[in-house]
Amino acid sequence: MTATEQRFREFKMPDVGEGLTEAEILKWYVQPGDTVTDGQVICEVETAKAAVELPCPYDGVVQAVHFDEGVTVDVGTSIIVVDTNPGAGPAEAPAAQAAPAAEAEEEAEPQGRQAVLVGYGAAPSSTKRRARKAQPGAAGASAAGQEPAAAAVQAELNGHAGAAVPSAPAPAAPSLPTAERPLAKPPVRKLAKDLGIDLATVTPTGPDGVITREDVHAAASATAPAAEAPAPAPAAAVATGGSEAVRARETRIPIKGVRKATAQAMVNSAFTAPHVTEFITVDVTRTMKLVQELKQDPDMAGLRVNPLLLVAKALLVAIKRNPEINAAWDEENQEIVRKDYVNLGIAAATPRGLIVPNIKDAEAKTLPQLAAALGELVATAREGKTAPGDMAGGTVTITNVGVFGVDTGTPILNPGESAILAFGAVKLQPWVHKGKVKPRQVTTLALSFDHRLVDGELGSKVLADIAAILEHPKRLITWA
The missing domain is CATH 2.40.50.100 (RNA polymerase II/Efflux pump adaptor protein, barrel-sandwich hybrid domain)
Known part of the structure; x- marks a missing residue:
């Protein structure tokens, strides 16, 4: 150096x-x-x-x-x-x-x-x-x-220390051979791509024949009148509605970063793992009462207590009773990899797109510890500060669609995982309780799983266990 x-x-x-x-x-x-x-x-x-x-x-x-x-x-x-x-x-x-x-x-x-x-x-x-x-x-x-x-x-x-510095005046910018790639910095290339400008058609004015931003904008301005001429519309214009008047009323958002990665991951998951989704509607009145009681518990002081916390705990207990669902499909080695730990992912919507950070070794945490981890996970995600390591290694995921007032859905698996649970909105509904129709707090759960390694029996047992715990939350103690 x-x-x-x-x-x-x-x-x-x-x-x-x-x-x-x-x-x-x-x-x-x-x-x-x-x-x-x-x-x-x-x-x-x-x-x-x-x-x-x-x-x-x-x-x-x-x-x-x-x-x-x-x-x-x-x-x-x-x-x-x-x-x-x-x-x-x-x-x-x-x-x-x-x-x-x-x-x-x-x-x-x-x-x-x-x-x-x-x-x-x-x-x-x-x-x-x-x-x-x-x-x-x-x-x-x-x-x-x-x-x-x-x-x-x-x-x-460049390894030529001591070489004489030429003092001849700079000649005019050389013309680019047709077979040579036009010279331009990465930001300029991106600008040209966004504006639909072929750099090979742009006249460079920068040093050594480098195309500048001004050159790209000039080329874009020169081609604008041509779009109004009675010529065949470009394929891109046809695909997006045809006329410039229509495009002027559209907002185009580049697909990049988290959103781009999420889109690719969802496509890969949807067309790689054969998804099966099962649904169950359950009376969660007792769970909602327990949530209110826990909010007053001194051991939970300062912690965020909500229905998602008990849903997460119910899922962890169901996995303990049915450990085969906490696994992954290893295509390369043709193996099913069963995990002896649970890294519980929570799908979080952020301004940059959907991310799924996970709580490491969630199965080993007490209820207060799980509540603290959930609160920290959500706060970090909302601030956009989630580290890449916090999103790696997940084994199973919960998506809380109920916060949007949605009853349920058919969630797509997070890549590398075998199951994802959708928790729907909790609503007051007429329900048969002890032989009488009464207003009860009811929700619908949906469990999607990878049918290559989770058959219908296993998936049904896991979903039924979660529902049973939420209907009678004392099972969090008796089954744990």
């Missing part, structure tokens, strides 16, 4: 989940010129699993921030540069170390982005690949457009 690289430290996008390859920058908490310390949170990113705050691993002064908020960045790509020795004198153009690293990786791959090995970052030779790819005479044009100090730093990073 050169002296320049030791001073100007690049912080690369880490793998904050389990094998994730990219993350979207949601918010920056620092800007160039800000002083940072080791461990200070510098930004918030959203992965396919959750929003995560990233701490800075260096002490120093921020010299460059490479990506804007809202940009999706590959794991291993440098996102910020920190001057770890600001007292050494004026910074020698740290920008020369910054964005070109990510840009070079993008430009050096005509057929697509290079795969990043999780945990190792981008290939260290990315800037050198760009130097080899340059057109004859382009090296002089590039260096001539930089300040002498910046060119010297760039030469050092």
